[in-house]
Amino acid sequence: MRAIFPESPHFFCIQHFKQNMKQVAREKTFQNLLDSLARSYNPTDAEHLFDIIKVENMRLYDWLIGVNDENRRFEHWITAYAPCPRLDINTSNLAECFNNWIKKLRDKPITTLLDGIRAKIITLHDKNRNAAANIETNFCPRMLKTMARISNERNYLEILAIDGNTYELVDRATSRTYVVRFDDLSCTCGRWYHTNIPCIHVCFVCRYNNYNIEGLYDTRFSTANLRSVYEARMEPIPVPYQIQAPLVRGEIGEYQRCDVKPGDQRRTV
Numbered sequence: 001m002r003a004i005f006p007e008s009p010h011f012f013c014i015q016h017f018k019q020n021m022k023q024v025a026r027e028k029t030f031q032n033l034l035d036s037l038a039r040s041y042n043p044t045d046a047e048h049l050f051d052i053i054k055v056e057n058m059r060l061y062d063w064l065i066g067v068n069d070e071n072r073r074f075e076h077w078i079t080a081y082a083p084c085p086r087l088d089i090n091t092s093n094l095a096e097c098f099n100n101w102i103k104k105l106r107d108k109p110i111t112t113l114l115d116g117i118r119a120k121i122i123t124l125h126d127k128n129r130n131a132a133a134n135i136e137t138n139f140c141p142r143m144l145k146t147m148a149r150i151s152n153e154r155n156y157l158e159i160l161a162i163d164g165n166t167y168e169l170v171d172r173a174t175s176r177t178y179v180v181r182f183d184d185l186s187c188t189c190g191r192w193y194h195t196n197i198p199c200i201h202v203c204f205v206c207r208y209n210n211y212n213i214e215g216l217y218d219t220r221f222s223t224a225n226l227r228s229v230y231e232a233r234m235e236p237i238p239v240p241y242q243i244q245a246p247l248v249r250g251e252i253g254e255y256q257r258c259d260v261k262p263g264d265q266r267r268t269v
């Protein structure tokens with residue numbers, strides 16, 4: 001992946017990372033701590049969790065820090081240090097679901113494989129297009145459900161200062177302060193940036209000011225955007241007989257079940 005997409009950020013799947021971690025700590029407590037650490041939205045939360053791990057299990061701490069290990073850099077697995085929003089996607093489940101979805105097609109000749117995937121996608125698009133057409137709200141129901149959950153989170157917040165578009169809040173339960181800025185749509189807790197969904201601090205300020213928080217929702221979660229995703233049509237492959245199977249397998253990726261063996265002559269399918 002690094003060779004093909006050098007400019008794209010790469011992340012670890014936290015489920016696989018936890019499996020690897022079992023070589024130094026197998027207990028459920030540490031699995032949960034690692035989960036929280038990977039999903040932390042700001043460096044303060046991450047450092048706090050590192051401190052706990054350091055006290056509880058020094059071997060695990062050293063393994064996680066991996067001072068000389070380029071492969072375990074924090075930006076690869078801790079949301080707080082990621083160079084772009086992670087949108088709460090910390091696993092490779094999407095890719096694995098897709099691979100499982102097309103599993104029965106993987107042994108087929110290449111044109112059958114491509115057209116089979118196309119057929120599955122258009123069927124799914126059709127189903128989702130119809131579902132999206134029936135949504136009556138401006139934003140997707142799942143987004144609205146998430147927002148309802150966040151805005152109902154129990155909190156002990158208090159607004160300390162207001163400076164133009166900037167609000168400083170304190171959480172009386174933890175004594176931590178947060179700064180919400182409406183000019184650059186940010187909150188120092190990091191959740192708004194990393195999920196693209198307003199955090200509890202933003203919800204609190206909006207309630208305080210009687211602002212309509214829907215105006216702050218990312219339009220990518222809008223119903224109009226959802227509908228536009230499923231508008232596209234995928235036409236059948238025009239001239240399948242001209243598509244040729246690869247001569248040899250490339251160096252990247254693993255060879256799995258396939259009808260083209262290394263060394264095969266190029267075949268027209």
Ligand SMILES: [Zn+2]
Pocket residue numbers: 178187188189190191192199200201202
């Ligand atoms: Zn916040």
